[in-house]
Amino acid sequence: MRTYAEGLVLAVVSLVAIWGAWQVPAASPGDTWAGIVPFAASVALLGLSGLLLVGASSQVGDVATARADxxxxxxxxxxxxxxxxxxxxxxxxxxxxxxxxxxxxxxxxxxxxxxxxxxxxxxxxxxxxxxxxxxxxxxxxxxxxxxxxxxxxxx
Amino acid sequence: MEIFPALLSVITDPMLLFAIVLAAAVGMIVGATPGLTASAAIAMLLPITFYMSPLFALAFLYVIGKSGRYGGSIAAILFNTPGTAASAATQIDGYPLARAGKAGKAMKVATISSVIGDLMGDILLVVGVGFIAAIALKLGPPETFAIYFAAFVVIGSVIGKSIVKGLASALLGILVAMVGLDPISSEERYTFGSFDLSNGIGLVPLMIGVFVLGEVFAQLEERRKATGETKENESSADGNDLTWEEYKPCLPHAVRGGFIGAGIGLLPGLGSAIAAFISYGEGKRRAKNPEQWGNGALEGVAAPEAANNAVSGPSMAPLLTLGIPGSTIGAILLGVFLIHGIQVGPTLFLTDKELVYKLFACGMLGIFAYGLIGYFGATQVARLILKIPTNVLYPLIFMTAFVAAYSARGSMFDVTVMTCAGFVGWLMRKYDFNIAAFVISFVLAKGAEETFRQSLLMSDGGALIFVERPIALAFLILGAGAIAFRIRGIMKERKLAQGGLGDA
Incomplete structure (x- = not known):
């Protein structure tokens, strides 16, 4: 459950980051797009959040620890x-x-x-x-x- | 041999000498206090250094970092709580020695070994840094970007429990660094129409938030969980004295640990904890008395202590020559350089060579300072730490974080950033994300982006430029290799665990 939550939060953060990078205007001719690094980083983050979600399906939650925390x-x-x-x-x-x-x-x-x-x-x-x-x-x-x-x- | 005039210059400056001794004492106390780290102390003191000369500021914080690493061993030996992650390996033999009434002996071995390791690292730094800087001057943007890439991947994947979370932490650091105006085209990124965000996220408030306020949150959590009491250590008259005969078998372990630590220190992100454990493992493998290791062997204190301190000097090499900090302390020091208008990178050795060697000289004198204070006063430092009321200390640190974040630029927005960074830092700690990867990536991101886009311009937008250049390709392979190596290690651990369960 905890890993699911972590994966979901990361996925939301990365989607917001992708949307934010997409708002950066296109580059002028002969220049590089200012959004290229944020876009690449947020897409990579989305990929990692997917890996976390996949990994979460094979784990079992610990309810007792969660209550103590x-x-x-x-x-x-x-x-x-x-x-x-x-x-x-x-x-x-x-x-x-x-x-x-x-x-x-x-x-x-x-x-x-x-x-x-x-x-x-x-x-x-x-x-x-x-x-x-x-x-x-x-x-x-x-x-x-x-x-x-x-x-x-x-x- | 620029180091000798630099040493002479520092020795003849009484104010600088005083700062070095003070930093050695402060670092030792901070490192020895469980829950307080040298990174937190340096982040908290960072705004104060705005009002100092660059050398004074850098030397003060650099020596706190060195001494803090050593100070961790005091808590590890006496309280069975490593003051820093790097001293966790020292605890394995240090605490049993303390329980047997040999705490003083163990602390003296830790002190001497730390001094040996740290000096070895610094000598290697002084000898090798000029060569690395000369090579770095010849690197173009594609090679530099490939080094940045390898640093991101190594930092993200090697430290911490999870590769995915480590890499995610590094990516989050990059994304936070992207907030503000693009330095090339001046386009706004992630500002959401806010004027404050268009100036970007400041390094100082972020550091103070993550390391200081985040630690206060974590300590509040620890206080609720903490149960049990500390056992009183035995004490005997001969337990505090160390003879040459006793230290002699430790010396080869200290020297080997020094080489291991210095080698690991050159690689960004690996850090002193890894060096200490590798040195401990290697020492035990070669020891004449391996059965005694883990039950209170003095050699088991010497090996990790020399290694974790030897990391300190060489970890400055990638920082000074390439602008790539190898540790969180390095990342904060990079901030100090930038605050004082000094551009870190290969050109540093052309523009500010004198300052760099004076900083090395201060580091070496700092080693002697903490060595002397530690050898003759570690027990007193431990007594002092026991007297510090943590229920008063952490609220004071809490309030210092706010005023320190404000003092950096007199900006209330920085205080807001610090507060949010503190909460995020605590969340990252709690959910096993990698704070070091987050902070170091935040610092590296701007440089990496610049070199990446310069490379794309050089190649007219073609990404193959990174593959066509052999040095760039080598570093890209190094990055990929680091992940593969780590995945292999994790798979091995899982197999062993499954085997263990099967046997049961």
């Missing part, structure tokens, strides 16, 4: 969603505020249960990262379009 998978998907929201919130609220909120959440997910530790991380994490990257290395911090804590602190 699902708990961890859910936690990782939750962390991925947090990561997506975190990176998007840089655009809305700058760096400091999202980091202050995300730091204790991720620490909690990794098993930190000390409330003092979590509270300290709210201040320490954004402060330390800000000092290292935006002060010492001189990187220009992302500006929050809705509310920017750094601008508010700096007045």
């Amino acid at each position: 699902s708990g961890a998978t859910v936690q990782i998907i939750v962390l991925f969603i947090i990561a997506l929201i975190y990176q998007q919130s840089f655009r809305w609220f700058g760096y400091l505020l999202p980091t202050a909120i995300v730091a204790p959440i991720v620490l909690y997910m990794f098993g930190v249960r000390s409330w003092i530790g979590l509270a300290v991380s709210v201040v320490i994490c954004p402060l330390v990262f800000h000092l290292i990257f935006f002060v010492l290395l001189g990187v220009f911090p992302p500006y929050g379009e809705v509310f920017d804590l750094l601008s508010w602190i700096q007045g």
Whole structure:
């Protein structure tokens, strides 16, 4: 079942890639088509996905392992969603505020249960990262379009 | 003999020396920490090197890579968990030695053998790289494309559990590299109307995502699965000292391992794990005490350790002379060269020869640095690692990944790319796809495409140009041969397994 799913996902990816390569306009005379390498690579990928699907028919699924994995998978998907929201919130609220909120959440997910530790991380994490990257290395911090804590602190 | 003035120049630069020693210590700690890899550390530190001089940046990351390979042996010996894939072979004899109270002895053998192997690899690199570069200068686009093709196929098919998934990973890397404007005709590819995508996918966010964030996801999964406790090792007073009489039988294994590793290092993609296992197998075959191997033989630590470290130097040869990275660390270093505006390839030895030899000199000094730190301080490093609270470490790495990805170009799109690459990296790990093949192919794809299309233009669109040129044909056959060799190996393993079941 797992190999079937892998083969199907690869097949879908390769079909999208073939369609994408097909959108590249034809080459001008005397030139090579810009879509030749993406097209060739995606066709080869489609072939490999076919091989995976053929191989899947001779395998037996392991239901017990799949059940054991699902708990961890859910936690990782939750962390991925947090990561997506975190990176998007840089655009809305700058760096400091999202980091202050995300730091204790991720620490909690990794098993930190000390409330003092979590509270300290709210201040320490954004402060330390800000000092290292935006002060010492001189990187220009992302500006929050809705509310920017750094601008508010700096007045 | 450009290496001697380069060595003198590096030795007289205290800041560079400090960076080398620091990198040796950082690499060792990272390599010895289970779950952390030198690739992840280098990817994470990559944005910081934007603010350094090219030599400083390259030397710092190169020595972390070297030292990280060695550091893996500490975790393998002490915790029965290889810090890196390359040190899995060291674990076979290293851990039984630690259980018998000889952890210090085993770590000293690992250190000396790593230094011997690594130095052998570097000397071969220094001696041979000029010749390879001179030959590479004479290669035309068809030959270069054939080398790229062989690299894709070898990387995709030789590493990992499945040939199909390995090759699929390499193709996915190529497809991701195609996103953006075509460098020749400026036509948009896979941009789907997005302005951000028209600039292409950045190497730095992709690396940070796959190696750093992907690893954090994987560690979260491991934490849920991890059960059981680590057994306390025995300890004895004479278990930490190593005498010449004890190391003497290890020396031939270390030297042989050095040659095996250096040879394998020249071939892109094979990597140090394969070198270590081949060296271990070859050492056991030739050993006077094969029955002791696997139960705590010091020679069983020396052979794989020398081999896996000897890969480091020669794997730089295809990178520097052809622009083909042989490992993930090589792929990241290629990124550093490009970030600092240095074109890697045969012309590098005409334009930046001094820099290249200074980098080699830094590598050699890095070997001595990690050798000294390891010989006298490996036990302390191990104690330090035991004190690192992983439940705090990984959340910190999680947050560093975001700010590091942003720092590279000050681009929020890069942070999005990094986040998605992290999830894809975890999925690839989980479903046994080949991350190394994915990343290396991503790096190689642009060069391969350029040489492929140049060849087609040379031949007026005829693909026979690749067959008509003997060197190109030889590399195409090498690629096909690699797949055939691997398929034969897998069939053999299956036959053996079926035989085993039949006997039962």
